Structures are given as structure tokens and as C-alpha cells.
Amino acid sequence: MKKEKSIPGPVQKAGTIPTRMGSWSTAKPVLKGKCTFCLFCWVFCPEGAIVQDEANRKVTFNFEDCKGCGICVRECPTKAIEMVEQQGDK
Amino acid sequence: MKLKDIAKEEFYRASYGCAGCAAVLMVRLTIKALGKNSVYVVPANCISTVSCYYPQAPFFVPFTVMAFAATAAALSGISAGFRRRGREDIHVVGLSGDGGTADIGIQALSGAIDCGNKFIYICYDNEAYMNTGIQRSGLTPYGAATSTTPSPCFENRPKKDMMRIVAAHDIPYAATACTSYPLDYMEKVVKASQVNGPTYIHILAPCPTGWGFPPDETIEIGRMAVESGMWHLTEFENGEFRTTYTPKRQRPVSEYLATQTRFRHLSPEQIAAIQKEIDAARD
Numbered sequence: 127m128k129k130e131k132s133i134p135g136p137v138q139k140a141g142t143i144p145t146r147m148g149s150w151s152t153a154k155p156v157l158k159g160k161c162t163f164c165l166f167c168w169v170f171c172p173e174g175a176i177v178q179d180e181a182n183r184k185v186t187f188n189f190e191d192c193k194g195c196g197i198c199v200r201e202c203p204t205k206a207i208e209m210v211e212q213q214g215d216k
Numbered sequence: 217m218k219l220k221d222i223a224k225e226e227f228y229r230a231s232y233g234c235a236g237c238a239a240v241l242m243v244r245l246t247i248k249a250l251g252k253n254s255v256y257v258v259p260a261n262c263i264s265t266v267s268c269y270y271p272q273a274p275f276f277v278p279f280t281v282m283a284f285a286a287t288a289a290a291l292s293g294i295s296a297g298f299r300r301r302g303r304e305d306i307h308v309v310g311l312s313g314d315g316g317t318a319d320i321g322i323q324a325l326s327g328a329i330d331c332g333n334k335f336i337y338i339c340y341d342n343e344a345y346m347n348t349g350i351q352r353s354g355l356t357p358y359g360a361a362t363s364t365t366p367s368p369c370f371e372n373r374p375k376k377d378m379m380r381i382v383a384a385h386d387i388p389y390a391a392t393a394c395t396s397y398p399l400d401y402m403e404k405v406v407k408a409s410q411v412n413g414p415t416y417i418h419i420l421a422p423c424p425t426g427w428g429f430p431p432d433e434t435i436e437i438g439r440m441a442v443e444s445g446m447w448h449l450t451e452f453e454n455g456e457f458r459t460t461y462t463p464k465r466q467r468p469v470s471e472y473l474a475t476q477t478r479f480r481h482l483s484p485e486q487i488a489a490i491q492k493e494i495d496a497a498r499d
Contacts, residue, residue, distance in 0.1 A: 173230075173231075173240070174226035178224065195236035196430075196431065196432030
């Protein structure tokens with residue numbers, strides 16, 4: 127098979143994310159109530175900013191990616207997540 | 217499919233999409249459903265706009281940006297190339313917007329379905345050209361105000377029925393979905409990937425910026441659209457339409473219209489006319 131030509135110029139691999147969007151948010155979600163591990167927040171999060179721990183099934187938020195849209199707060203069936211306003215820069 | 221069966225790995229992250237964007241959620245769910253063994257073709261739409269800021273590359277899988285009218289043609293070609301190389305296990309997926317499907321890309325889509333190569337064409341429908349500034353498209357519903365059809369002389373044409381158009385091509389599999397029903401959508405994507413031929417999925421993706429609602433209501437608005445009858449979850453297979461989800465309670469359409477600023481100007485008579493049309497379609 128013929129050797130494939132390389133692309134001239136700078137090349138970025140798929141999945142290069144130097145900029146994180148966490149700075150966009152004005153409020154951040156905080157888990158306060160009782161979590162039932164239903165994962166509705168995880169599946170509806172557009173950014174994939176909600177991470178479930180493999181060991182203890184606990185849900186944590188990745189604030190590097192969270193844009194603060196509040197979908198997780200709205201969709202939580204037990205209303206366990208609350209939005210907390212952020213003051214100034216993080 | 218159950219929630220715990222979905223892949224935990226993220227293949228699409230840190231895009232420049234608006235907060236609460238359903239199109240970004242749609243891409244995330246699509247790549248989760250198909251896995252890493254897939255390539256994506258994206259024409260000019262919101263997804264290419266929010267993904268292609270050099271050197272940012274939010275897709276963790278191969279993807280290419282295509283000319284507006286050529287999405288389906290590119291899909292057909294890539295699919296034929298993979299078949300020639302003996303790599304039929306790779307899923308070729310197009311992520312097109314509503315304008316790129318119903319207005320600009322419709323001839324390429326028609327031609328590609330006719331060719332019969334294996335690909336999945338996903339049209340995410342946010343009911344206007346959102347990334348260029350909310351201009352009307354062929355899929356804008358009756359009554360919506362956009363920047364080219366502002367409120368006193370609003371959109372007076374009905375929404376194009378893309379499902380009937382693709383069904384008329386005798387397509388092996390076509391489906392409609394909504395981002396508010398992720399499992400239903402992912403099941404349809406997996407089903408489409410198993411069909412040996414062209415497939416089409418039309419997914420409603422509410423847009424907080426263009427429709428005029430707070431970003432946290434994205435999922436709720438999509439659910440309301442299905443419950444009020446403005447949107448149906450259907451499948452087209454073996455020449456027959458089938459409803460995959462019937463809402464447990466039916467809401468009046470006025471509730472759905474009241475949540476969005478683009479329908480704010482409608483008079484009670486016009487809302488009654490929309491409701492009448494939905495009731496007629498339901499029966």
C-alpha cells in the first residue's frame with residue numbers, strides 16, 4: 127500500500143481542548159440534598175460536565191467544563207441540586 | 217437501552233456552544249451511542265461554528281467540515297470509500313442543521329438516499345438558521361418570529377414535513393426524535409447504524425437563544441413540544457410509520473407557545489388555529 131502523504135502546516139489532534147468554558151458561568155450547581163443516583167443530570171448535561179465516581183457512585187461537577195446552564199437543577203427529580211451565584215472571578 | 221448502559225466516556229466537550237444548547241447535547245449523545253468507530257461530516261451549522269476555533273477540536277473522533285449543500289454527497293462518497301477498503305464497520309454520520317437539510321442540502325440528500333450507500337444522516341432541527349442570526353428556514357413552524365420574519369409579519373408558512381419527503385424515497389429507516397428523550401434517540405441511532413443502507417434521523421433540538429427561553433428550560437421545552445403535539449416521535453420502517461412514544465398526558469399548545477418569546481405576538485385566534493391543526497393531525 128502507498129505511503130499516505132502528511133498534511134503540510136500545523137496539525138492539531140482531535141480532542142485538543144486548550145480553552146475550557148468554565149469561565150462563562152455566573153452560577154454553579156452544588157449537590158445539597160439526597161442523591162438517588164438516577165443519573166438524569168448526567169445524561170441531560172450538554173457539556174458532559176457531570177462525572178460519576180466509579181467506586182461510590184457519587185456525582186461530582188467538573189467546573190472546568192460547566193457553563194452554568196442549570197439543566198441539572200431543573201431535571202433533578204429529588205431537587206437535590208441547587209444553583210449558587212458566583213461572586214467575581216473564581 | 218438503559219441509562220447505566222450508556223458509555224461513560226465523553227467524546228465531545230468544551231465546545232463554544234451557548235449554555236443549555238440542545239444541539240451540543242445531541243452530538244454528545246450521538247457519539248456516545250455509536251462509539252469511537254465513527255466519522256462525522258458537519259456542514260456549515262451551529263456545530264461546525266462552535267467546534268472549529270483553531271486550535272480547539274472538541275470532537276474526539278474524526279470529523280470534517282463540508283460545504284453547505286454537499287453533506288449527503290460527502291457521506292455517500294466516504295461510505296463508498298470505506299466499503300472499497302473493506303471497512304464497513306465504520307459508521308459514517310452527517311450532522312446537519314435544519315436549513316442544511318430542508319433548504320440547501322435537500323437535493324444532495326435526495327441523491328444520496330437514491331444511491332443507497334450506508335450512512336446515517338442526522339438533522340438536528342432548531343427551527344431556524346441559528347448561528348447566522350436566527351433567519352427563517354423551511355422548517356420554521358407557523359407563527360414563529362425570526363429576524364427575517366419579525367413579529368408583525370411573522371412566518372406564515374407551515375413547517376416542511378421532512379419525514380414524508382424522505383419516506384417518499386423508500387428509505388430503509390427514518391425516525392424522528394427529541395433531545396428530551398435521550399434513550400429513545402440513542403436507541404434509534406443504534407438501530408440506524410445496524411441498517412445496511414441510507415438512514416435519516418430528525419431530532420428536535422430547542423435553542424435557548426433563538427426561541428427565547430432561559431437556558432435551564434431546554435429539556436422541559438422539548439418535552440412540552442412532544443406533549444402538546446407540536447412534535448411527534450415516530451419511526452419509518454418497511455414502508456410504515458409507527459409512533460414510538462405517546463405522551464401520558466396531553467397539554468394544550470398554548471402552554472408550549474407561552475414559554476417562548478418567538479410566539480409572544482400570537483393572538484388567541486391564531487393559537488386556536490394552531491391547536492385545531494394539531495387536533496386534526498392527531499386524529
